[in-house]
Amino acid sequence: MSELVAAVRKDLLLHWRGRIQAVAIFAFGASALLLFSFAIGPDSLALRQYAAGFLWLGLLLASTLTLAESFEREMEEQALEGLLLLPASPTSLYYGKALANWALLALLGVALVPVMVVLYDAGTMRLLPLLGIIVLGTAGLSAPGTLYAAMTAQTRSRQTLLPLLFFPLVVPVLLAAVKATSLLILGDPMGQLRPWAMLLFLFDAIQWSLGGLLFGRVLED
Protein backbone atom coordinates (compact mmCIF):
# COMPACT_ATOMS: atom_id res chain seq x y z
CA MET A 1 0.00 0.00 0.00
CA SER A 2 2.80 2.36 0.88
CA GLU A 3 4.40 1.47 -2.45
CA LEU A 4 1.24 2.57 -4.18
CA VAL A 5 1.12 5.83 -2.28
CA ALA A 6 4.75 6.48 -3.09
CA ALA A 7 4.17 5.68 -6.76
CA VAL A 8 1.15 7.98 -6.97
CA ARG A 9 3.05 10.71 -5.20
CA LYS A 10 5.98 10.33 -7.59
CA ASP A 11 3.80 10.56 -10.68
CA LEU A 12 1.70 13.43 -9.39
CA LEU A 13 4.92 15.26 -8.57
CA LEU A 14 6.19 14.61 -12.09
CA HIS A 15 2.94 15.94 -13.53
CA TRP A 16 3.15 18.99 -11.29
CA ARG A 17 6.70 19.71 -12.32
CA GLY A 18 5.69 19.40 -15.95
CA ARG A 19 2.55 21.52 -15.56
CA ILE A 20 3.50 23.74 -18.47
CA GLN A 21 2.89 20.75 -20.69
CA ALA A 22 -0.49 20.19 -19.06
CA VAL A 23 -1.43 23.76 -19.92
CA ALA A 24 -0.30 23.15 -23.50
CA ILE A 25 -2.42 20.00 -23.66
CA PHE A 26 -5.40 21.98 -22.39
CA ALA A 27 -4.79 24.55 -25.14
CA PHE A 28 -4.69 21.69 -27.64
CA GLY A 29 -8.01 20.36 -26.35
CA ALA A 30 -9.63 23.77 -26.48
CA SER A 31 -8.46 24.43 -30.02
CA ALA A 32 -9.72 20.97 -31.02
CA LEU A 33 -13.16 21.93 -29.73
CA LEU A 34 -12.96 25.11 -31.76
CA LEU A 35 -12.00 23.21 -34.90
CA PHE A 36 -14.86 20.76 -34.44
CA SER A 37 -17.29 23.64 -34.48
CA PHE A 38 -15.92 24.67 -37.88
CA ALA A 39 -16.79 21.20 -39.16
CA ILE A 40 -20.46 21.76 -38.32
CA GLY A 41 -20.78 25.43 -39.09
CA PRO A 42 -22.37 28.25 -37.10
CA ASP A 43 -25.55 26.29 -36.49
CA SER A 44 -26.17 26.75 -32.77
CA LEU A 45 -28.80 24.07 -32.58
CA ALA A 46 -26.63 21.41 -34.20
CA LEU A 47 -23.60 22.46 -32.17
CA ARG A 48 -25.51 22.09 -28.95
CA GLN A 49 -26.78 18.69 -30.01
CA TYR A 50 -23.30 17.34 -30.74
CA ALA A 51 -21.44 19.18 -28.00
CA ALA A 52 -21.03 16.07 -25.88
CA GLY A 53 -19.44 14.22 -28.78
CA PHE A 54 -16.97 17.02 -29.42
CA LEU A 55 -16.02 17.28 -25.77
CA TRP A 56 -15.18 13.61 -25.53
CA LEU A 57 -13.42 13.51 -28.91
CA GLY A 58 -11.30 16.44 -27.83
CA LEU A 59 -10.58 14.74 -24.53
CA LEU A 60 -9.67 11.50 -26.32
CA LEU A 61 -7.21 13.25 -28.61
CA ALA A 62 -5.68 15.16 -25.71
CA SER A 63 -5.40 11.95 -23.70
CA THR A 64 -2.99 10.42 -26.21
CA LEU A 65 -0.67 13.38 -25.63
CA THR A 66 -0.98 13.07 -21.86
CA LEU A 67 -0.44 9.32 -21.83
CA ALA A 68 2.52 9.41 -24.20
CA GLU A 69 4.07 12.21 -22.19
CA SER A 70 3.65 10.32 -18.92
CA PHE A 71 6.19 7.78 -20.12
CA GLU A 72 8.53 10.18 -21.89
CA ARG A 73 10.34 10.98 -18.69
CA GLU A 74 10.76 7.30 -17.88
CA MET A 75 12.43 6.75 -21.22
CA GLU A 76 14.92 9.56 -20.71
CA GLU A 77 18.15 8.44 -19.06
CA GLN A 78 16.72 4.96 -18.64
CA ALA A 79 14.69 5.94 -15.63
CA LEU A 80 12.42 2.97 -16.28
CA GLU A 81 15.14 0.48 -15.52
CA GLY A 82 15.91 2.42 -12.37
CA LEU A 83 12.29 2.15 -11.30
CA LEU A 84 12.24 -1.58 -11.87
CA LEU A 85 15.32 -2.03 -9.70
CA LEU A 86 13.46 -0.55 -6.77
CA PRO A 87 11.80 -3.03 -4.43
CA ALA A 88 8.41 -1.92 -5.71
CA SER A 89 6.10 -4.25 -7.56
CA PRO A 90 5.25 -3.36 -11.16
CA THR A 91 1.60 -3.46 -10.13
CA SER A 92 1.96 -0.53 -7.78
CA LEU A 93 4.00 1.29 -10.43
CA TYR A 94 1.14 0.74 -12.85
CA TYR A 95 -1.58 1.88 -10.50
CA GLY A 96 0.48 4.84 -9.41
CA LYS A 97 0.89 6.02 -12.95
CA ALA A 98 -2.66 5.19 -13.97
CA LEU A 99 -4.07 7.08 -10.99
CA ALA A 100 -1.92 10.13 -11.70
CA ASN A 101 -2.92 10.07 -15.37
CA TRP A 102 -6.52 9.74 -14.33
CA ALA A 103 -6.28 12.78 -12.12
CA LEU A 104 -4.73 14.81 -14.92
CA LEU A 105 -7.28 13.69 -17.50
CA ALA A 106 -10.21 14.38 -15.16
CA LEU A 107 -8.81 17.85 -14.52
CA LEU A 108 -8.48 18.36 -18.25
CA GLY A 109 -12.06 17.23 -18.76
CA VAL A 110 -13.35 19.61 -16.14
CA ALA A 111 -11.30 22.44 -17.66
CA LEU A 112 -12.77 21.82 -21.10
CA VAL A 113 -16.37 22.01 -19.87
CA PRO A 114 -16.43 25.84 -19.76
CA VAL A 115 -14.98 25.85 -23.28
CA MET A 116 -17.81 23.59 -24.36
CA VAL A 117 -20.38 25.78 -22.62
CA VAL A 118 -19.10 28.89 -24.35
CA LEU A 119 -18.55 27.51 -27.84
CA TYR A 120 -21.59 25.26 -28.11
CA ASP A 121 -24.02 26.85 -25.67
CA ALA A 122 -24.10 23.44 -24.06
CA GLY A 123 -24.33 23.80 -20.33
CA THR A 124 -26.09 21.84 -17.67
CA MET A 125 -27.30 22.47 -14.16
CA ARG A 126 -26.49 18.91 -13.17
CA LEU A 127 -22.86 19.59 -12.41
CA LEU A 128 -22.27 16.75 -9.99
CA PRO A 129 -23.46 14.03 -12.38
CA LEU A 130 -21.38 15.68 -15.11
CA LEU A 131 -18.34 15.49 -12.88
CA GLY A 132 -19.18 11.87 -12.19
CA ILE A 133 -19.33 11.03 -15.87
CA ILE A 134 -16.04 12.84 -16.52
CA VAL A 135 -14.41 10.94 -13.66
CA LEU A 136 -15.74 7.57 -14.86
CA GLY A 137 -14.91 8.24 -18.48
CA THR A 138 -11.37 9.44 -17.90
CA ALA A 139 -10.78 6.41 -15.67
CA GLY A 140 -11.69 4.29 -18.67
CA LEU A 141 -9.15 6.17 -20.77
CA SER A 142 -6.39 6.15 -18.21
CA ALA A 143 -6.19 2.45 -17.37
CA PRO A 144 -5.74 0.94 -20.84
CA GLY A 145 -3.90 4.05 -21.97
CA THR A 146 -1.22 3.70 -19.30
CA LEU A 147 -0.72 0.05 -20.20
CA TYR A 148 -0.38 0.77 -23.90
CA ALA A 149 1.74 3.88 -23.37
CA ALA A 150 4.22 1.76 -21.43
CA MET A 151 4.61 -0.49 -24.47
CA THR A 152 4.61 2.07 -27.23
CA ALA A 153 7.01 4.40 -25.40
CA GLN A 154 9.67 1.76 -26.00
CA THR A 155 9.04 1.45 -29.73
CA ARG A 156 10.10 3.49 -32.69
CA SER A 157 6.82 4.79 -34.02
CA ARG A 158 5.27 5.64 -30.66
CA GLN A 159 3.18 8.61 -31.80
CA THR A 160 1.30 6.54 -34.35
CA LEU A 161 1.13 3.30 -32.43
CA LEU A 162 -0.44 4.59 -29.25
CA PRO A 163 -3.59 6.06 -30.86
CA LEU A 164 -3.75 3.11 -33.26
CA LEU A 165 -3.86 0.59 -30.42
CA PHE A 166 -5.72 2.71 -27.93
CA PHE A 167 -8.66 4.17 -29.87
CA PRO A 168 -10.46 0.94 -30.87
CA LEU A 169 -10.20 -0.24 -27.30
CA VAL A 170 -11.96 2.74 -25.74
CA VAL A 171 -14.95 2.77 -28.11
CA PRO A 172 -17.28 1.78 -25.24
CA VAL A 173 -16.03 4.72 -23.18
CA LEU A 174 -16.63 7.09 -26.06
CA LEU A 175 -20.13 5.75 -26.70
CA ALA A 176 -21.20 5.69 -23.09
CA ALA A 177 -19.60 8.99 -22.03
CA VAL A 178 -20.94 10.88 -25.05
CA LYS A 179 -24.40 9.45 -24.54
CA ALA A 180 -24.39 10.23 -20.83
CA THR A 181 -23.04 13.76 -21.29
CA SER A 182 -25.56 14.35 -24.04
CA LEU A 183 -28.38 13.32 -21.74
CA LEU A 184 -27.11 15.75 -19.12
CA ILE A 185 -26.94 18.62 -21.59
CA LEU A 186 -30.05 17.99 -23.63
CA GLY A 187 -32.28 16.52 -20.97
CA ASP A 188 -32.99 13.01 -19.76
CA PRO A 189 -36.76 12.52 -19.62
CA MET A 190 -36.58 8.73 -19.47
CA GLY A 191 -33.85 8.48 -16.86
CA GLN A 192 -31.31 6.70 -19.07
CA LEU A 193 -28.26 8.21 -17.42
CA ARG A 194 -27.73 5.54 -14.80
CA PRO A 195 -27.33 2.54 -17.15
CA TRP A 196 -24.71 4.39 -19.21
CA ALA A 197 -22.86 5.28 -16.03
CA MET A 198 -23.00 1.62 -15.00
CA LEU A 199 -21.53 0.61 -18.36
CA LEU A 200 -18.67 3.04 -17.80
CA PHE A 201 -18.13 1.67 -14.32
CA LEU A 202 -18.10 -1.91 -15.62
CA PHE A 203 -15.57 -1.02 -18.32
CA ASP A 204 -13.39 0.73 -15.76
CA ALA A 205 -13.52 -2.22 -13.38
CA ILE A 206 -12.45 -4.65 -16.10
CA GLN A 207 -9.69 -2.46 -17.51
CA TRP A 208 -8.20 -1.48 -14.15
CA SER A 209 -8.04 -5.15 -13.10
CA LEU A 210 -6.60 -6.35 -16.40
CA GLY A 211 -4.04 -3.57 -16.48
CA GLY A 212 -2.74 -4.40 -13.04
CA LEU A 213 -2.50 -8.09 -13.91
CA LEU A 214 -0.69 -7.59 -17.19
CA PHE A 215 1.59 -4.64 -16.52
CA GLY A 216 4.26 -6.76 -14.90
CA ARG A 217 4.71 -8.77 -18.10
CA VAL A 218 4.83 -5.61 -20.20
CA LEU A 219 7.77 -4.14 -18.32
CA GLU A 220 9.91 -7.21 -17.85
CA ASP A 221 13.00 -7.40 -19.95
Added chain:
Amino acid sequence: MIHTSSNTSMMRKPVDSRIPLALVALGVCCLLAGSYWGLARAPSEIFMGDVQRIMYVHVPTAWNAMLTLVFAFTCALLFLFTNDWKWDNRLEGAIEVGVVLSLLLCIQGSIWAKPTWGVWWDWDPRLTTTAVMVCAFGGILALRAFVEDPMKRAVWSAVCCIVASADVPIVYFSVKWWNSLHQAQSSPETVSKAFHWPLRINAFGILFLWTGFVMLRSRIAALRLRSELAPPIPASAGTEAAGAAPAGAAL
Protein backbone atom coordinates in the same frame (compact mmCIF):
# COMPACT_ATOMS: atom_id res chain seq x y z
CA MET B 1 23.64 -24.04 -31.14
CA ILE B 2 21.60 -23.50 -28.03
CA HIS B 3 19.30 -26.42 -27.35
CA THR B 4 16.53 -25.39 -25.05
CA SER B 5 13.20 -27.16 -25.10
CA SER B 6 11.55 -24.39 -27.08
CA ASN B 7 14.49 -24.16 -29.47
CA THR B 8 14.51 -27.84 -30.37
CA SER B 9 10.92 -27.68 -31.54
CA MET B 10 11.94 -24.84 -33.83
CA MET B 11 15.18 -26.44 -34.92
CA ARG B 12 13.32 -29.38 -36.50
CA LYS B 13 13.55 -29.26 -40.26
CA PRO B 14 10.61 -27.37 -41.80
CA VAL B 15 7.91 -30.04 -41.62
CA ASP B 16 6.19 -30.97 -44.84
CA SER B 17 3.40 -28.63 -45.74
CA ARG B 18 1.14 -31.48 -46.78
CA ILE B 19 -1.35 -31.17 -43.97
CA PRO B 20 -2.01 -27.43 -44.26
CA LEU B 21 -2.06 -27.59 -48.05
CA ALA B 22 -4.51 -30.48 -47.91
CA LEU B 23 -6.67 -28.46 -45.53
CA VAL B 24 -6.60 -25.49 -47.89
CA ALA B 25 -7.53 -27.70 -50.83
CA LEU B 26 -10.34 -29.33 -48.86
CA GLY B 27 -11.54 -25.91 -47.80
CA VAL B 28 -11.63 -24.65 -51.36
CA CYS B 29 -13.59 -27.73 -52.47
CA CYS B 30 -16.14 -27.27 -49.70
CA LEU B 31 -16.50 -23.59 -50.55
CA LEU B 32 -17.02 -24.35 -54.22
CA ALA B 33 -19.62 -27.00 -53.42
CA GLY B 34 -21.43 -24.93 -50.81
CA SER B 35 -21.43 -21.82 -52.98
CA TYR B 36 -22.76 -23.71 -55.98
CA TRP B 37 -25.53 -25.12 -53.82
CA GLY B 38 -26.34 -21.74 -52.36
CA LEU B 39 -26.23 -19.89 -55.64
CA ALA B 40 -27.82 -22.33 -58.04
CA ARG B 41 -29.86 -24.87 -56.08
CA ALA B 42 -31.26 -23.29 -52.94
CA PRO B 43 -34.63 -21.57 -53.29
CA SER B 44 -35.04 -17.80 -53.03
CA GLU B 45 -36.00 -16.48 -49.67
CA ILE B 46 -39.47 -15.05 -49.17
CA PHE B 47 -38.68 -11.46 -48.31
CA MET B 48 -35.14 -10.92 -49.41
CA GLY B 49 -35.25 -12.74 -52.70
CA ASP B 50 -31.93 -13.65 -54.15
CA VAL B 51 -29.97 -11.21 -51.98
CA GLN B 52 -30.37 -13.77 -49.20
CA ARG B 53 -27.77 -15.89 -50.97
CA ILE B 54 -25.06 -13.60 -49.68
CA MET B 55 -25.77 -15.20 -46.29
CA TYR B 56 -24.28 -18.49 -47.47
CA VAL B 57 -20.89 -16.89 -47.49
CA HIS B 58 -21.43 -14.10 -44.95
CA VAL B 59 -22.56 -16.22 -42.00
CA PRO B 60 -19.76 -18.81 -42.39
CA THR B 61 -17.23 -15.96 -42.60
CA ALA B 62 -18.68 -14.51 -39.40
CA TRP B 63 -18.46 -17.78 -37.48
CA ASN B 64 -14.92 -18.39 -38.62
CA ALA B 65 -13.68 -14.86 -38.01
CA MET B 66 -14.88 -15.16 -34.42
CA LEU B 67 -13.37 -18.62 -34.11
CA THR B 68 -10.01 -17.44 -35.39
CA LEU B 69 -9.87 -14.60 -32.92
CA VAL B 70 -10.92 -16.88 -30.06
CA PHE B 71 -8.04 -19.13 -31.11
CA ALA B 72 -5.76 -16.09 -31.09
CA PHE B 73 -6.88 -15.28 -27.56
CA THR B 74 -6.10 -18.85 -26.51
CA CYS B 75 -2.64 -18.66 -28.08
CA ALA B 76 -2.00 -15.38 -26.24
CA LEU B 77 -2.95 -16.92 -22.88
CA LEU B 78 -0.92 -20.04 -23.55
CA PHE B 79 2.13 -18.03 -24.54
CA LEU B 80 1.99 -15.94 -21.37
CA PHE B 81 1.72 -19.08 -19.26
CA THR B 82 4.20 -21.31 -21.05
CA ASN B 83 6.60 -18.87 -22.79
CA ASP B 84 6.75 -21.40 -25.62
CA TRP B 85 7.55 -19.70 -28.93
CA LYS B 86 5.17 -21.91 -30.90
CA TRP B 87 2.25 -20.12 -29.30
CA ASP B 88 3.62 -16.78 -30.41
CA ASN B 89 3.99 -18.04 -33.97
CA ARG B 90 0.44 -19.31 -33.92
CA LEU B 91 -0.72 -16.04 -32.38
CA GLU B 92 0.81 -14.13 -35.27
CA GLY B 93 -0.88 -16.41 -37.79
CA ALA B 94 -4.22 -16.34 -36.01
CA ILE B 95 -4.33 -12.55 -35.65
CA GLU B 96 -3.43 -12.01 -39.27
CA VAL B 97 -5.99 -14.49 -40.59
CA GLY B 98 -8.55 -13.15 -38.12
CA VAL B 99 -8.05 -9.60 -39.36
CA VAL B 100 -8.39 -10.73 -42.99
CA LEU B 101 -11.61 -12.62 -42.25
CA SER B 102 -13.03 -9.75 -40.21
CA LEU B 103 -12.25 -7.27 -42.96
CA LEU B 104 -13.91 -9.60 -45.45
CA LEU B 105 -16.90 -9.75 -43.11
CA CYS B 106 -17.24 -5.98 -43.10
CA ILE B 107 -17.08 -5.84 -46.90
CA GLN B 108 -19.66 -8.61 -47.27
CA GLY B 109 -21.89 -6.94 -44.71
CA SER B 110 -21.66 -3.69 -46.62
CA ILE B 111 -22.55 -5.37 -49.91
CA TRP B 112 -25.52 -7.03 -48.21
CA ALA B 113 -26.68 -3.82 -46.55
CA LYS B 114 -26.91 -1.74 -49.71
CA PRO B 115 -29.81 -3.56 -51.42
CA THR B 116 -31.44 -4.40 -48.09
CA TRP B 117 -31.30 -1.16 -46.14
CA GLY B 118 -30.31 1.23 -48.91
CA VAL B 119 -27.10 2.31 -47.21
CA TRP B 120 -23.60 0.85 -47.28
CA TRP B 121 -23.31 0.90 -43.48
CA ASP B 122 -26.15 0.73 -40.98
CA TRP B 123 -24.26 0.53 -37.67
CA ASP B 124 -25.47 -2.99 -37.08
CA PRO B 125 -23.94 -3.98 -33.70
CA ARG B 126 -22.27 -7.12 -35.00
CA LEU B 127 -20.70 -5.44 -38.01
CA THR B 128 -19.70 -2.37 -36.04
CA THR B 129 -18.04 -4.56 -33.42
CA THR B 130 -16.26 -6.39 -36.25
CA ALA B 131 -15.00 -3.07 -37.63
CA VAL B 132 -13.67 -2.14 -34.19
CA MET B 133 -11.99 -5.55 -33.98
CA VAL B 134 -10.32 -5.06 -37.35
CA CYS B 135 -8.82 -1.85 -35.99
CA ALA B 136 -7.89 -3.34 -32.63
CA PHE B 137 -6.28 -6.52 -33.92
CA GLY B 138 -4.84 -4.78 -36.94
CA GLY B 139 -3.15 -2.47 -34.48
CA ILE B 140 -1.52 -5.49 -32.86
CA LEU B 141 -0.09 -6.46 -36.24
CA ALA B 142 1.27 -2.94 -36.56
CA LEU B 143 2.80 -3.22 -33.10
CA ARG B 144 4.52 -6.45 -34.10
CA ALA B 145 6.02 -4.75 -37.13
CA PHE B 146 7.58 -2.01 -35.00
CA VAL B 147 9.06 -4.09 -32.20
CA GLU B 148 12.33 -5.80 -33.01
CA ASP B 149 13.03 -7.69 -29.81
CA PRO B 150 11.25 -11.04 -30.31
CA MET B 151 10.49 -11.56 -26.62
CA LYS B 152 9.01 -8.11 -26.12
CA ARG B 153 7.10 -8.47 -29.35
CA ALA B 154 5.63 -11.77 -28.25
CA VAL B 155 4.72 -10.66 -24.72
CA TRP B 156 3.26 -7.35 -25.83
CA SER B 157 1.16 -8.89 -28.63
CA ALA B 158 -0.16 -11.45 -26.19
CA VAL B 159 -1.05 -8.73 -23.66
CA CYS B 160 -2.71 -6.55 -26.32
CA CYS B 161 -4.59 -9.57 -27.67
CA ILE B 162 -5.97 -10.39 -24.23
CA VAL B 163 -7.05 -6.81 -23.56
CA ALA B 164 -8.61 -6.47 -27.03
CA SER B 165 -10.43 -9.80 -26.71
CA ALA B 166 -11.79 -8.87 -23.28
CA ASP B 167 -13.00 -5.64 -24.80
CA VAL B 168 -14.99 -7.25 -27.62
CA PRO B 169 -18.10 -8.21 -25.60
CA ILE B 170 -18.24 -4.74 -24.03
CA VAL B 171 -17.95 -3.09 -27.43
CA TYR B 172 -20.71 -5.33 -28.76
CA PHE B 173 -23.12 -4.57 -25.94
CA SER B 174 -22.43 -0.87 -25.90
CA VAL B 175 -22.92 -0.55 -29.67
CA LYS B 176 -26.04 -2.71 -29.52
CA TRP B 177 -27.50 -0.54 -26.83
CA TRP B 178 -26.44 2.69 -28.48
CA ASN B 179 -27.95 1.60 -31.75
CA SER B 180 -31.18 0.22 -30.32
CA LEU B 181 -32.18 3.70 -29.24
CA HIS B 182 -32.21 4.84 -32.84
CA GLN B 183 -33.20 1.95 -35.02
CA ALA B 184 -35.87 -0.69 -34.98
CA GLN B 185 -34.11 -2.52 -37.80
CA SER B 186 -32.81 -5.94 -37.06
CA SER B 187 -30.65 -8.21 -39.14
CA PRO B 188 -32.10 -11.57 -40.11
CA GLU B 189 -31.25 -13.92 -37.29
CA THR B 190 -32.81 -17.13 -38.34
CA VAL B 191 -32.16 -19.00 -41.51
CA SER B 192 -34.81 -21.57 -42.28
CA LYS B 193 -33.99 -25.26 -42.63
CA ALA B 194 -33.91 -25.31 -46.42
CA PHE B 195 -30.83 -23.15 -46.27
CA HIS B 196 -28.80 -25.05 -43.68
CA TRP B 197 -26.72 -27.28 -45.94
CA PRO B 198 -24.98 -24.68 -48.09
CA LEU B 199 -24.32 -22.74 -44.89
CA ARG B 200 -22.75 -25.69 -43.13
CA ILE B 201 -20.64 -26.75 -46.08
CA ASN B 202 -19.30 -23.24 -46.56
CA ALA B 203 -18.68 -22.95 -42.83
CA PHE B 204 -16.51 -26.05 -42.88
CA GLY B 205 -14.90 -24.82 -46.06
CA ILE B 206 -13.74 -21.60 -44.46
CA LEU B 207 -12.81 -23.50 -41.29
CA PHE B 208 -10.45 -25.82 -43.18
CA LEU B 209 -9.15 -22.88 -45.17
CA TRP B 210 -8.26 -20.73 -42.19
CA THR B 211 -6.78 -23.64 -40.26
CA GLY B 212 -4.49 -24.34 -43.20
CA PHE B 213 -3.65 -20.64 -43.55
CA VAL B 214 -2.83 -20.27 -39.86
CA MET B 215 -0.58 -23.32 -39.94
CA LEU B 216 1.29 -22.03 -42.99
CA ARG B 217 1.53 -18.52 -41.58
CA SER B 218 2.81 -19.86 -38.25
CA ARG B 219 5.59 -21.62 -40.07
CA ILE B 220 6.63 -18.39 -41.73
CA ALA B 221 6.68 -16.75 -38.30
CA ALA B 222 8.72 -19.67 -36.93
CA LEU B 223 11.28 -19.41 -39.74
CA ARG B 224 11.67 -15.69 -39.23
CA LEU B 225 11.95 -16.12 -35.48
CA ARG B 226 14.63 -18.75 -35.95
CA SER B 227 16.74 -16.32 -37.94
CA GLU B 228 16.17 -13.58 -35.36
CA LEU B 229 17.17 -15.77 -32.43
CA ALA B 230 20.17 -17.28 -34.17
CA PRO B 231 23.51 -16.74 -32.45
CA PRO B 232 25.44 -13.73 -33.77
CA ILE B 233 27.61 -14.44 -36.76
CA PRO B 234 31.33 -13.84 -36.27
CA ALA B 235 32.68 -10.83 -38.15
CA SER B 236 34.94 -13.01 -40.33
CA ALA B 237 31.95 -14.80 -41.91
CA GLY B 238 31.20 -11.80 -44.10
CA THR B 239 28.52 -9.16 -44.14
CA GLU B 240 26.05 -10.82 -46.52
CA ALA B 241 24.67 -13.29 -44.01
CA ALA B 242 24.48 -10.61 -41.32
CA GLY B 243 22.40 -8.55 -43.69
CA ALA B 244 20.01 -11.40 -44.45
CA ALA B 245 18.70 -11.89 -40.89
CA PRO B 246 17.55 -8.33 -40.06
CA ALA B 247 16.12 -7.96 -43.56
CA GLY B 248 13.74 -10.79 -42.76
CA ALA B 249 12.48 -9.07 -39.63
CA ALA B 250 10.14 -6.80 -41.58
CA LEU B 251 6.83 -8.41 -42.46
Added chain:
Amino acid sequence: MSGVIQGGWEYVIAAYAVTAAVLAAYGASIFLRGRAERQRAPRAAEDR
Protein backbone atom coordinates in the same frame (compact mmCIF):
# COMPACT_ATOMS: atom_id res chain seq x y z
CA MET C 1 -39.78 -2.82 -44.63
CA SER C 2 -42.02 -5.24 -46.50
CA GLY C 3 -42.25 -6.84 -49.87
CA VAL C 4 -39.74 -8.75 -51.90
CA ILE C 5 -36.40 -7.38 -52.98
CA GLN C 6 -36.28 -7.79 -56.72
CA GLY C 7 -33.13 -8.91 -58.42
CA GLY C 8 -30.01 -7.90 -56.60
CA TRP C 9 -27.92 -10.57 -58.31
CA GLU C 10 -25.15 -8.07 -58.94
CA TYR C 11 -24.73 -7.74 -55.18
CA VAL C 12 -24.67 -11.48 -54.70
CA ILE C 13 -22.03 -11.89 -57.40
CA ALA C 14 -20.05 -9.00 -55.92
CA ALA C 15 -20.09 -10.60 -52.47
CA TYR C 16 -18.93 -14.00 -53.70
CA ALA C 17 -16.33 -12.45 -56.00
CA VAL C 18 -14.87 -10.30 -53.22
CA THR C 19 -14.76 -13.31 -50.90
CA ALA C 20 -12.99 -15.44 -53.47
CA ALA C 21 -10.60 -12.62 -54.37
CA VAL C 22 -9.65 -11.82 -50.77
CA LEU C 23 -9.11 -15.47 -49.80
CA ALA C 24 -7.15 -16.19 -52.98
CA ALA C 25 -5.02 -13.07 -52.59
CA TYR C 26 -4.25 -13.88 -48.97
CA GLY C 27 -3.42 -17.47 -49.85
CA ALA C 28 -1.11 -16.27 -52.58
CA SER C 29 0.60 -13.84 -50.23
CA ILE C 30 1.21 -16.62 -47.69
CA PHE C 31 2.63 -18.82 -50.42
CA LEU C 32 4.96 -16.10 -51.69
CA ARG C 33 6.11 -15.02 -48.24
CA GLY C 34 6.66 -18.64 -47.24
CA ARG C 35 8.78 -19.26 -50.28
CA ALA C 36 10.82 -16.11 -49.68
CA GLU C 37 11.36 -17.06 -46.05
CA ARG C 38 12.39 -20.62 -46.88
CA GLN C 39 14.81 -19.42 -49.54
CA ARG C 40 16.36 -16.96 -47.15
CA ALA C 41 16.77 -19.43 -44.29
CA PRO C 42 18.96 -22.08 -45.95
CA ARG C 43 21.08 -19.33 -47.53
CA ALA C 44 21.71 -17.77 -44.13
CA ALA C 45 22.45 -21.20 -42.66
CA GLU C 46 24.97 -21.97 -45.40
CA ASP C 47 26.95 -18.84 -44.71
CA ARG C 48 27.49 -19.74 -41.07
